[in-house]
Amino acid sequence: MKNIKYILLPLGFTLSMLIAIGCSNKEELIKPYEQYVANPKTAVATKVVTNSDLIASINTDTTYTVVNGVEATEIRYLSSTGLSMKAFVFEIDLTNQSVKIEASTPNNAPAFGMQPMTKQATYADNQGHKVWAGINGDFYNMDTGVPQGILYKQGIAIKTTVTDAINTFFAITKDGKAFIGNQQDYALVKNNIQEAIGGRVVLLKDGLPVSQADKRLEPRTCIGVNKEGTKVYMLVVDGRNFHYSNGMNYDDLAKFMKALGAYQSINLDGGGSSTFFVRNTPSFDAGRFMIRNWPTDNGGKERSVANGLIIVSLTN
Numbered sequence: 001m002k003n004i005k006y007i008l009l010p011l012g013f014t015l016s017m018l019i020a021i022g023c024s025n026k027e028e029l030i031k032p033y034e035q036y037v038a039n040p041k042t043a044v045a046t047k048v049v050t051n052s053d054l055i056a057s058i059n060t061d062t063t064y065t066v067v068n069g070v071e072a073t074e075i076r077y078l079s080s081t082g083l084s085m086k087a088f089v090f091e092i093d094l095t096n097q098s099v100k101i102e103a104s105t106p107n108n109a110p111a112f113g114m115q116p117m118t119k120q121a122t123y124a125d126n127q128g129h130k131v132w133a134g135i136n137g138d139f140y141n142m143d144t145g146v147p148q149g150i151l152y153k154q155g156i157a158i159k160t161t162v163t164d165a166i167n168t169f170f171a172i173t174k175d176g177k178a179f180i181g182n183q184q185d186y187a188l189v190k191n192n193i194q195e196a197i198g199g200r201v202v203l204l205k206d207g208l209p210v211s212q213a214d215k216r217l218e219p220r221t222c223i224g225v226n227k228e229g230t231k232v233y234m235l236v237v238d239g240r241n242f243h244y245s246n247g248m249n250y251d252d253l254a255k256f257m258k259a260l261g262a263y264q265s266i267n268l269d270g271g272g273s274s275t276f277f278v279r280n281t282p283s284f285d286a287g288r289f290m291i292r293n294w295p296t297d298n299g300g301k302e303r304s305v306a307n308g309l310i311i312v313s314l315t316n
Contacts, residue, residue, distance in 0.1 A: 036056040036057040036078065037057065038055045038056060038057050038058050038077070039057075039058060040055075040058055040061055041058075041061045041062075042061050042062065042063040042073050042075075043063065043073075044063060044071075044073035044075070044089050044091070044260065045058060045061045045073065045075050045077075047259050047260055047261065048075070048256060048259045048260070050259075051258070051259035052255045052256065052258070052259040053080050053255070054079060054080060054252060054255055054256060054259070055075075055077045055078070055079065055080065056077070056078045056079060056080045056082070057077065057078045058075065058076070058077045058078075059076040059077060059078070060074070060075070060076040061073075061074075061075050061076075061077075062074050066090070066132050066133050066278055066279070066311070067099065067130075067132045067133075067311075067313050068096060068098065068099070068313075069092065069093045069094075069096030069098065069099035070090060070091070070092050070093070070099060070132060070133065070311055071090070071091045072088070072089065072090055072091075072133065072278060072292075073088070073089045073091070074086070074087070074088050074089075074292065075087045075089075076245075079246075079252075083217075083246040084242070084243060084244060084245055084246060085237065085238075085245050085246060085248075086237070086238045086244060086245035086293070086294070087235065087236070087237050087238075087256070088235070088236040088237075088238075088276040088292055088293050089233065089234065089235050089260065090133060090135070090232075090233070090234040090276075090311065091231065091232075091233055091260070092231065092232040092233075092234070092311060093230070093231055094176060094177065094178060094229075094230050094231065094232065095230050097176075098313055098314055098315040099311065099312070099313060099314075100172070100176075100311075100312045100313075100314060101172050101178070101195065101232060101309055101310070101311055101312070102124070102153070102154075102172070102195050102309070102310050102312055103137070103151060103152060103153045103195045103196060103197050103307055103308075103309060103310075104117070104120040104121065104124055104134060104137075104307060104308045104309065104310045105120065105151070105153060105158075105306075105307050106119075106120060106123075106145070106306075107120075107123050108120070108123035108124045110153055110156055110158050111158070112144065112145045112146045112147070112158075112159075112306065113145040113306070114140070114142075114145040114304035114305060114306055115304050115305070116275075116302040116303065116304050116305070117134055117135070117136055117275045117277055117302065117305060117308045118277050118289035118290075118291065118302060120134075120307075120308060120310070121134055121277070121289050121310055122288075122289065124310055124312070125284065125288075126284075128314065128315075129312060129314060130279075130282075130312065130313045131279065131289075131310050131311070131312055132278065132279045132311050132312065132313055133277060133278045133279060133310070133311045134275075134277055134308050134309055134310035134311055135221055135223075135234050135236060135268070135274075135275060135276055135277075135308055135309055136221055136268065136269055136273045136274060136275040136303075136305045136307075136308045137197040137198075137268055137269065137305065137306065137307040137308040137309055138151070138197045138198040138199060138268065138269060138306060138307055139198070139200060139268075139269045140269070140305065140306035140307075141306075145306045146159075146306070147159060147197070147198055147306045147307055148162065148163040148167055148198055148200075149162050149163075149167045149168070149169055149197065149198010149199060149200075150162065150167075150169050150186065150196050150197070150198050151196065151197060151198065151307060152171065152193045152194065152195055152196035153195060154194070154195070155174070155193075155194050157190075157193075160190070162183060162198065165183070166200055166201060167183065167198055167199070167200065168180065168181065168182050168183075168198070168199045168200060168201075168202060168266045169181060169182075169186060169196050169197065169198050169199060169266075170196065170197055170199060170223050170225075170266065170268075170309070171189065171193045171194075171195065171196035172193075172194050172195040172196070173189065173192045173193060173194060173229075174192050174193070174194045175192070177228075177229035177230065178225040178229045178230070178231075178232045179225065179229055180199075180223070180224070180225050180264035180265065180266055181264075182202070197268075197307050197308070197309060199222075199223070199266035199267060199268050200266065200267050200268070201214075201250060201266065201267045202265075202266055203222060203224070203250060203253050203254040203257055203265040203266060203267055204224060204254055204257055204258055204262055204263065204264055204265035205264065206263065206264070207227070207258070207263045209251065209254035209255065209258060210254065211250075211251060212249075212250035212251065214249070214250060215249045215250075215251070216249060217239060217246050217247040217248060217249055218239050218240070218247045218248070218249075218270050218271055219236075219237060219238055219239035219240060219245075219247050219270050219271055219272070219274040219295075219296055220235070220236070220237045220239070220247060220248050220253055220267065220270040220274060221234075221235070221236050221267075221268040221269060221270050221273070221274045221275070221276075222234075222235050222253050222257060222265060222266065222267045222268055223235070223265065223266060223268060223309070224257040224260065224262025224263070224264060224265030224266075225262060225263065225264050225265075226261055226262065226263050227263040231261065233257060233260045233261065233262050233265075234276075234309070235253070235256060235257060235260075236274050236275070236276035236293050237253070237256075237274070238274070238293050238294050238296075239270075239274075239296070240296045241294065241296075244294065245294070247270075250267060253265075253267065269305065271296065272295055272296045272297040272303045273295075273303050273305050274293060274295060274296075275291065275293065275295060275302060275303070275305070275308070276291070276292050276293040277289050277290060277291050277292060278290055278292055
C-alpha cells in the first residue's frame, strides 16, 4: 500500500500542474468548492437560518395563514451537510382565543383504533368547531391502535398509563396553556389537563438541547412550546427520499425547534406516520383536508394512526 501511495502523489501533482497551465490564461474554471448562501424570505426560515447552522441554501420558502392565529411555513432547502430537505411548520398563537389545539382520535370517539388523520379531522369537523389543520401524534401498537403514552380528550382521561420511562407528553391545560413534560411532571398537572397525547424522547429541556444517542435520519414529527406556554410549534420533516428530503436526527430536530423559539420540545411518532395536513376550503365539502407532506408509505399514501393533534377554530 505504501508504494501505491507514493505513486499516486506525483501523479496527482502532475495532473494539478497540467490543469493549472491549461487555465492560466482563463478566469477560474475550476472552483475548489461551491459557496452556498441562504436567503430566507419568511419569518420562520429567517429564524432557522439566523439561530442555527442547519440550512446551507433555500430552494423554496413560503408562509400562508391557515386561519387567524395559525401560520404554516414550508421550506425546501439544502442542509449544511449537503442533503435535500423539506420541512413543514405550524406556529399556533394560543393567545388568540378563537384557536384551540385538541387531541384527535378515530371517529372522534374516546376509544382506541387507527384512522388517517384527514379522516379523524372529518369526524371532529362541524359548524362552530371547524378543523383547520393538524399533525399525527403518539407512537402506538400497530395491531390494536393503543397509544404508548397518555391520552386526554375534552378533559376526559382515556389513557393514563405509559409503556416505559421514555414516554413524555404534550398537553393543553384547562386554562388554555400548552405544556410539555415527563412522567414526573404528569403527576403535578394531571388534574388540570384538558387535551393530551403522548410522545417519546425529549429534544429540548428548559431551552437546552438534549443529545440523543440515536443519530439516524428519519421522517419526523415533533412539537414544542415557548416558555410561557402561549405559542406552539409543530414540525414535520419528510424523509427516505434522497433527491426530495432525507429526514432528520433528533439533534437537528432540537436545533430547529430551538431556532423557532421553543423552550420545551419532544419527538412524536415519525416514519410513515408523519402527517401534516391543512384545510383547503372553508366549506364542508368532501376532500376538504389536504396532505401537504409526503408520507413514506406506498409512495405518499396517508397512514392510519392512533391519534393526533388538530387545530380548531371555535368561531369560523
